[in-house]
Amino acid sequence: MKTRIKELRFKENLTQVELAEKVGVRRETIVFLEKGKYNPSLKLAYDISKVFHLKIEEVFILD
Template identity: 55%
Template structure:
């Protein structure tokens, strides 16, 4: 996600504002410490002009 965000020259705070999150949530998402809901993943993908599949990797337990 960080790579896609950087391509658009967005800060973590800017992305957080665009998807109605706290910056800390973006930090946790980028560090793999938070699992996004499908709705949130879709919202972020839309803002970053990409797909959910490009942004996130599903790893089955």
């Protein structure tokens, strides 16, 4: 699964730590998500998309 998390983080001027704190996960989880090495739970995907004010499918792209 591809994500736009890194791109969106830069647009919002958020660090990995700040995003992790906002959604209640560790920074490493954000790292793995950005690298496409971790598929988030539906709740985590929803929480991340909410931070960026986007729909889940606008943040996470199935390949």
